[in-house]
Amino acid sequence: MSEQTVQIRTSGKVLQSPCGPIVHGLEDVLIKNTTISDIDGEKGILWYRGYRIEDLAKFSNYEEVSFLVLYGRLPTRSELKEYERRLKSSRDLHPATVEVIRALAKAHPMFALEAAVAAEGAYDEDNQKLIEALRVGRYKAEEKELAYRIAEKLIAKLPTMVAYHYRFSKGLELVRPRDDLSHAANFLYMMFGKEPDPLAAKGIDLYLILHADHEVPASTFTAHVVVSTLSDLYSSVAAAIAALKGPLHGGANEMAVRNYLEIGDPSKAKELVEAATKPGGPKLMGVGHRVYKAYDPRARIFKEFSRDYVAKFGDPKNLFAVASAIEHEVLNNPYFQQRKLYPNVDFWSGIAFYYMGVPYEYFTPIFAVSRVVGWVAHILEYWENNRIFRPRACYAGPHDLQYIPIDQR
Numbered sequence: 392m393s394e395q396t397v398q399i400r401t402s403g404k405v406l407q408s409p410c411g412p413i414v415h416g417l418e419d420v421l422i423k424n425t426t427i428s429d430i431d432g433e434k435g436i437l438w439y440r441g442y443r444i445e446d447l448a449k450f451s452n453y454e455e456v457s458f459l460v461l462y463g464r465l466p467t468r469s470e471l472k473e474y475e476r477r478l479k480s481s482r483d484l485h486p487a488t489v490e491v492i493r494a495l496a497k498a499h500p501m502f503a504l505e506a507a508v509a510a511e512g513a514y515d516e517d518n519q520k521l522i523e524a525l526r527v528g529r530y531k532a533e534e535k536e537l538a539y540r541i542a543e544k545l546i547a548k549l550p551t552m553v554a555y556h557y558r559f560s561k562g563l564e565l566v567r568p569r570d571d572l573s574h575a576a577n578f579l580y581m582m583f584g585k586e587p588d589p590l591a592a593k594g595i596d597l598y599l600i601l602h603a604d605h606e607v608p609a610s611t612f613t614a615h616v617v618v619s620t621l622s623d624l625y626s627s628v629a630a631a632i633a634a635l636k637g638p639l640h641g642g643a644n645e646m647a648v649r650n651y652l653e654i655g656d657p658s659k660a661k662e663l664v665e666a667a668t669k670p671g672g673p674k675l676m677g678v679g680h681r682v683y684k685a686y687d688p689r690a691r692i693f694k695e696f697s698r699d700y701v702a703k704f705g706d707p708k709n710l711f712a713v714a715s716a717i718e719h720e721v722l723n724n725p726y727f728q729q730r731k732l733y734p735n736v737d738f739w740s741g742i743a744f745y746y747m748g749v750p751y752e753y754f755t756p757i758f759a760v761s762r763v764v765g766w767v768a769h770i771l772e773y774w775e776n777n778r779i780f781r782p783r784a785c786y787a788g789p790h791d792l793q794y795i796p797i798d799q800r
């Protein structure tokens with residue numbers, strides 16, 4: 392590959408190579424224009440479609456926020472009602488998908504979710520129609536309508552997939568979705584088979600609002616890479632789930648709570664935090680962010696909710712107390728201060744879930760239940776001006792080696 396002359400906007404880590412600079416981890420590399428969400432990483436501000444996350448958390452709910460993220464504006468009352476009706480009528484899964492989830496009942500739910508989304512896509516007739524249209528290069532009004540319908544189906548079905556996996560994993564009867572409950576309340580109802588406590592339903596709703604979109608993190612970028620080949624929405628969402636699963640991304644919410652449980656005592660927080668400052672030491676889960684060089688605004692909101700939740704239901708495993716002690720150490724430790732590492736969205740999010748009875752393996756799947764709207768909104772935005780992603784790598788090995796037959800090596 393020849394030397395690059397393109398100017399790349401980056402303040403991040405650049406590796407030198409014989410072919411030119413390599414922007415390690417694509418830090419600050421712009422991949423497209425977007426109107427979906429924006430982050431001010433220095434000030435710690437997040438907007439969805441121009442609305443501050445704090446306002447949406449206070450005044451809205453997931454149904455309205457997901458409409459906003461997908462369609463670009465707040466719905467009217469009748470539009471919202473119709474959108475909710477469509478979501479509720481799409482909650483059921485294809486029988487083949489249910490079988491896939493059952494077969495993976497003992498696996499981590501993120502594996503099951505990936506497989507379930509792919510299975511649902513294989514059987515969705517709208518998806519097959521869209522695949523056929525894309526095959527001949529057609530993406531006009533009719534196909535866009537199909538794509539939005541599929542997007543809504545994905546939003547509607549992910550909660551059912553996660554709840555069904557939980558029921559299978561416990562050997563319990565499935566609880567069919569109820570169309571008189573909100574997205575958040577129905578999710579808890581399908582998991583536990585009873586109407587949820589209102590504060591628990593509010594907590595899930597708040598979490599879903601706060602995770603709906605975040606510009607182009609690893610999972611959303613993965614979704615772009617997949618659809619840029621004109622692969623389908625379900626496959627792209629399955630791939631995004633695979634990327635979300637890792638502990639450097641969405642998987643950190645599970646890991647953070649597992650740390651709090653392992654420590655169990657706020658007096659041990661300093662030890663854990665100091666271990667993370669040692670060269671080669673374990674990273675502190677739920678801390679640090681590629682874009683935020685300030686406190687993550689979502690973490691601030693969810694910390695308040697977690698405080699309210701433990702005030703009502705108690706903190707018998709010391710999760711809130713341990714997390715508070717870790718936060719205190721992080722904010723006062725020069726290692727974290729110099730690198731501008733603050734608690735991120737995954738730091739506080741699992742505490743209330745744990746006390747609602749949600750096992751920690753389900754924290755990242757619930758992230759996906761929310762983020763699916765961000766993924767599909769970005770996919771549809773990218774398809775308006777699609778080009779296949781195909782970067783280059785600088786080859787650093789030898790050329791033209793002489794092939795030696797196996798018995799002469």
Ligand SMILES: CC(=O)SCCNC(=O)CCNC(=O)[C@H](O)C(C)(C)COP(=O)(O)OP(=O)(O)OC[C@H]1O[C@@H](n2cnc3c(N)ncnc32)[C@H](O)[C@@H]1OP(=O)(O)O
Pocket residue numbers: 416608638639640641643667668673674675676677678679680681682730732735736737
């Ligand atoms: C929803 C989400 O995805 S939010 C992120 C969830 N992930 C986590 O919480 C996992 C822990 N955090 C991390 O691993 C990182 O902060 C990431 C992956 C989020 C961001 O990574 P990057 O932008 O690549 O930052 P990078 O790894 O270059 O870190 C910069 C410096 O801070 C250090 N650092 C970053 N995060 C942490 C951490 N959690 N604990 C200890 N040190 C850390 C790095 O070791 C590096 O130090 P150095 O400059 O001495 O080498």
Ligand SMILES: O=C([O-])CC(=O)C(=O)O
Pocket residue numbers: 602604605607608609640681682735736
């Ligand atoms: O933006 C990121 O890199 C990760 C993140 O916080 C998210 O996806 O919500």
